Amino acid sequence: MATEAHGDETGGLEFHPLDQFIVKPLFGDGAVHWYTITNVTLWMALAVLAIAALFVFGSRGRALVPSRTQSIGEVLYGFTYKMVEDVAGKDAVKFFPYIMTLFMFILFANFLGLLPMSFATTSHIAVTGVLAIAVFLTVTIVGFVKNGAGFLGLFWVSSAPLPLRPVLAIIELISYFVRPVSHSIRLGGNIMAGHAVMKVFAGFAAIAAISPFAVLSITAIYGLEVLVAGVQAYVFAILTCVYLKDALHPSH
Amino acid sequence: MATETENATEAATNGDAVAASEVALGTPPEAEAAGMPQLAFETFGNQIFWLVVTLVIIHFVFTKVALPRIAGVLAERQGTITSDLAAAEELKQKAVDAEEAYKKALADARAEAGKIVADAKAEIQADLDVAQEKADAEIAAKTAESEKAIAEIRDGATESAKTVAKDTVKEILASMGFSADAKTVTAAVNTRMKG
Structure with missing residues (x-):
């Protein structure tokens, strides 16, 4: 669709704000199989490299007085550790590497996606959906393993009057199963919308009369998107912690 | 797939x-x-x-x-x-101890110095007293001696004056043609010398 559309609209405004999200093979033009090396592979690999560079290469000195890179790694470590401990409780600390993995992957993927010409892996519902379902399954399994049937107490609001409890239980149950949906669409939608808006303004920049405004707008929205990239990664991580707290301590 | x-x-x-x-x-x-x-x-x-x-x-x-x-x-x-932090705390304690030791040493030294000064003062005072006494005694002796000498000189002077006066009176009377009675002259001179 992309190539055809480009061909059709020669000379006029070119709006293809969603072309940037197309998953395509890195080498050749064949079909996208599950094993094909695509732009998804490239940008996820770059995220892995960036994380390794910051956390492994940056801390190679094991310095008592940290270098700048090591310091950033330590700050992120301390920040995430404290978040897990404060939000999910002390016994959730064993899930810290898991949450750190999710948080750092989303954070780095978001920021790498902001590079011009890059591909934002976290703008895809397939990616955020898997992340959210992984969290949902983890939380549910941990909840039942830790508390047995007592985990169902999460849906039975014992502080409410007895007649209301079944109604609340249904509402709680629905909200519990909606969690992975909101969890994934919040992240994917935010990233996708921001990138699409930037592309739309980039299209307007082709018109001389409003191009200064368009460029200014892109600059402003880019700043906003940098903020969104950090905030959405943080929101995803902290919600994971909140859900984990429910699994470990299901009583209201 | x-x-x-x-x-x-x-x-x-x-x-x-x-x-x-x-x-x-x-x-x-x-x-x-x-x-x-x-x-x-x-x-x-x-x-x-x-x-x-x-x-x-x-x-x-x-x-x-x-x-x-x-x-x-x-x-x-x-x-x-x-x-x-623990090491710093320890060092701080050491510093406090050292300061206390220093203060104590200073106080001891001051006390010692005060004692030495007092001793020296007492010694000097004693020496001074002895010397003064000695000097006083010497001065008293010299004074007595001098007074004696002065008295002797004074007595000698009076006698000399009397002799000179008698001789002078005798000479004057002789030159005036009177023969002087020694007893009368002596009485007169003595009366004049007293008055």
């Missing part, structure tokens, strides 16, 4: 019109998701596969290398800070 089957079912369940038109036009499978690459289900398998690979690698890197290392560095730093 999962993707292909997913793909096929998706195509079947999609809107009839869209599917029909696309099939008729012979568009490639990428175009199926009508504008939203996020809904191009044929790419889901690819994305999910690479996401899982990525997450496994990141998790491995974190659990095997990065997190234990950073935790170790942070613990070591905390330990160093704690021990340094």
Whole structure:
């Protein structure tokens, strides 16, 4: 669709704000199989490299007085550790590497996606959906393993009057199963919308009369998107912690 | 493969019109998701596969290398800070002790110096007293001696004056032609000398 559309609209405004999200093979033009090396592979690999560079290469000195890179790694470590401990409780600390993995992957993927010409892996519902379902399954399994049937107490609001409890239980149950949906669409939608808006303004920049405004707008929205990239990664991580707290301590 | 089957079912369940038109036009499978690459289900398998690979690698890197290392560095730093603080506390205590010792030594030295000064003063006073007494005695002796000498001189002078007066009177009387009676002259001179 992309190539055809480009061909059709020669000379006029070119709006293809969603072309940037197309998953395509890195080498050749064949079909996208599950094993094909695509732009998804490239940008996820770059995220892995960036994380390794910051956390492994940056801390190679094991310095008592940290270098700048090591310091950033330590700050992120301390920040995430404290978040897990404060939000999910002390016994959730064993899930810290898991949450750190999710948080750092989303954070780095978001920021790498902001590079011009890059591909934002976290703008895809397939990616955020898997992340959210992984969290949902983890939380549910941990909840039942830790508390047995007592985990169902999460849906039975014992502080409410007895007649209301079944109604609340249904509402709680629905909200519990909606969690992975909101969890994934919040992240994917935010990233996708921001990138699409930037592309739309980039299209307007082709018109001389409003191009200064368009460029200014892109600059402003880019700043906003940098903020969104950090905030959405943080929101995803902290919600994971909140859900984990429910699994470990299901009583209201 | 999962993707292909997913793909096929998706195509079947999609809107009839869209599917029909696309099939008729012979568009490639990428175009199926009508504008939203996020809904191009044929790419889901690819994305999910690479996401899982990525997450496994990141998790491995974190659990095997990065997190234990950073935790170790942070613990070591905390330990160093704690021990340094303890050492600083110890040194501070030592400094306080040293200051107290110094103050005590200073006070002792002051007391010692005061004692020495007092002793010296007492000694000097004693010496001084002895010397003064001696000097006083000497002065008294000299004074007495001098007084005696003065008295002698005075007596001698009076006698001399009397003798001179008598001689002078005798001479004067003789030159005037009188013969002087020695007794009378002496009485007269003595009376004059007293008066």
